[in-house]
Amino acid sequence: MPEHDPLEAGDHVVLIDGSAYIFRAYHALPPLTRTSDKLPVGAVAGFCNMLWKLVRAQGFSPAPTHLAVVFDKSEQTFRKEIYPLYKAQRPDLPEDLVPQFPLIREATRAFDLACVEQDGFEADDLMATYAEQAKAKGALVTIISSDKDLMQLVDERVRMYDPMKDRAIGAEEVFEKFGVAPEKVVDVQSLAGDSVDNVPGVPGIGVKTAAQLLAEYGDLDTLLARAGEIKQTKRRENLIEFADQARLSRELVTLKRDVALDVPLDDIAVVEPEGRRLIAFLKAMEFSTLTRRVADAYEIDAGAVDPDPELKTGGSESGQLMAGLDPETGTSAVPGDVEATPTAERALTPAALSAARIAEATATPVDRSAYETVTTLERLRQWVARGYEVGTVAVDTETTGLDPMQAEIVGFSLATAPNEACYVPLAHKGGDEGLFSEGLLPDQIPLEEAISALKPLMEDPGVLKIGQNLKYDWLIFKRLGIELAPYDDTMLISYVLDAGASPHGMDPLSMRWLGHTPIKYEEVCGKGKGQICFDRAAIDRATDYAAEDADVTFRLWRVLKPRLVAEGKTGVYETLERPLVTVLARMEARGIMIDRQMLSRLSGEFAQGMGRLEAEISGMAGETFNPGSPKQLGDILFGKMQIPGGRKTPTGAWSTGADVLEELAEAGHELPRRILDWRQLQKLKSTYADALPTYVNPETGRVHTSFALAATTTGRLSSSEPNLQNIPVRTEEGRKIRRAFIAERGHKLISADYSQIELRLLAEIADTPSLRQAFQDGLDIHAMTASEMFGVPVEGMPGEVRRRAKAINFGIIYGISAFGLANQLSIPREEAGAYIKRYFERFPGIRAYMDETRAFAREHGYVETLFGRRCHYPDIAAKNPSIRAFNERAAINARLQGSAADIIRRAMTRMEAALAKAGLSARMLLQVHDELIFEVPDEEIEATIPVVTRVMEHAPMPAVALKVPLKVDARAALNWEEAH
DNA sequence: TAGAAAACGTA
């Protein structure tokens, strides 16, 4: 790098507002996508043209001596701290804009220019600071942006330049916009507020009035101090009442001019771009016109420069798959400085690309003989180099087990193109079992050396790693010291696109999209009793199996990823799915502590209780039988004892479910009650007291569940091995189990749960003002429903009335049927039907919501949540009325349950950063659908609760601003039962 | 010995 000259008087500092530029360019310029893969690059093209003009000082004088492109780093800034609603209304970015942000950073680097961003500050603050420093040294400053928030910086040495309108913004233009001189802009904004950034200001005062008032009173403080003198009543009152709000607004809009800069001013000196690197970038972007211009300027033969391998079309070398889709010839530049889209006829829409990829997915048959077994470090290094070259690599690990917290790696596989895949065995064993020491087989790279060779590739921010169910591999790598990033997960892409429509495992995906059936695990390791661990599989067989997995994963990515854009689901994938992989992986790795002694004691107590009950049961039945056998129990109750009121299960057996036994107990029979009690103890003992301790990881001493991201149709997570989302809470006996979930010494558990989130979302989605109002007023929602329906005042309402309303509310969420409600409330179907009728009369909007959802689902085969997640119900049009009705109810429920699931997912993806930002060490351990469990040091409890609550309650924003408030309750205790 | 059915824990 050339030496940077210190800045001196007369220099010209140019600051480009990167984020704002992208946004404006996106809207102002014609859309443009890269020919070969439809990657949206319109803003990137405009940006490159602008930089090129700047660097060549074309029509821009004086020539810049210092230049930086400045970005917003995080949305967490000091402004958010003093006013959490700041910029809270921002809609989600358009999804074809998102990928352009990193590309613009790349472009900046390709031009050898400084790319600046800094944690905790907005780009505006950094620019203000640079401008301040440059000004102090007598330099001229140009800020390339049209953002009005920057206009406060304008003075005789600082000007702005609007890149879209191609015009300068000086003091005169600022006066045009704000009616005041630049130094008063802050005061105007403090009064007028800003709906876009959610700056409150003073109600009833806009820019015009603010300017007028300031002209009269001079400045904000004077105005507020003398507000009493204002004649207009309302204006006077508002200025007095909202004076503090105006001062807060001033804090929000005033740019910080004294940020401790990570990149000093002197370091942003302009250097001439390194021509080849710039050309490599432009070629990768397929900007032919600009490539030619740059090549001409540097007198470089563009044909001799390879496109930047990390940026060119993903997969790139897979020529067969892209045959006919690739040629640069498709680009036809139009006059002007901006690359333009190919003509409409030539253009491949995202949908067309997606269709082409699907059509070609089967074109290259899987050829296992092409796979390579990597046995030397040199060869592995070549594969790693190949990974860098292609920039996109599928990866899969083979291990000794299914638990990523215990399994040991046996080998890994990589794929860089169809049929271009390898397997790297690391820990395969041989020899007879038992007799001799089972040493490692020869021709395997030592584990540590292989991992060291692989690590840089797996962690390189420029190489995309693709996996299928990547959370598993991420954890395996994490335990080996590798933090894999960035990544895509084909399972999750499939889940976003097809939840409810088709399965997301690798084999079904391979069969569906590639028409290929991969080797079964059993074919390599056998099954049943004779099954062997993967580390004893023959290496050639293991290569076929493992390399194929990577190959298939790579191919699936080629097919599925374009569908995300084509079907408009990139945003769902990027915000609700992909970030959760590492969040959940870390939660799983942390695990939770349980009190094994307590569980063991409980197991004994439960056994004793069961023993007592068994004695009573056989006494009453007149014989001993297995109370756990529904068949035997049915025979005893309805055969031998001839108790009336028996029902049959769908298979014709006697039904002995809890509801049946409950009815019999009500009718005065003793035996069913004992059975119910026995079953409760049996459940608690076997599923919890006895099973949980077997899941304690010997190394960590904690229980590590596994969260499945792609298991449900609605977007909820699921938990298994063990399922920690169904720990008892309803009965006193059950809560004893919950008490065995504890925090480590010096810590407590915090449980934070959304109150009534699905009902709140019902009020929101069905747009029911009375329900919304009730939540806004913090009313007892079930009592309010009862009062509306039955005309009973909330004061002194009988418990039974409220209970019925509560059942109805739940029924609505579940897609209500008279049959189900009647069952729930043990009332005749007609009565239940009458309740529903009355409910819909009181809340007609909810009936409309249900009808609309049904109709939509019927027409499209899916429904969408508030955040755009699709839940498919392919059987919604079934001929069978009960199947159809079932799907209709599920679809109605899915919008609510799914929206709630999206919200907590959003909270989870932000939680770790929010806690870190607040300097807290709380660890998120579990998610139970509407509840998050944290483990927190005693001294941080107080500080943690508000952060957690805030993140959860604000989770829908900025994508969706709910009209109904969300409420989160959080408590801390030594165990989960008391925290809940 | 594998898989379905029944039962039951949670939100």
Add this chain to the structure above:
DNA sequence: GTACGTTTTCTAG
């Protein structure tokens, strides 16, 4: 009436 996962029993092979 929605969404899950685990355990035990039962059944078919």
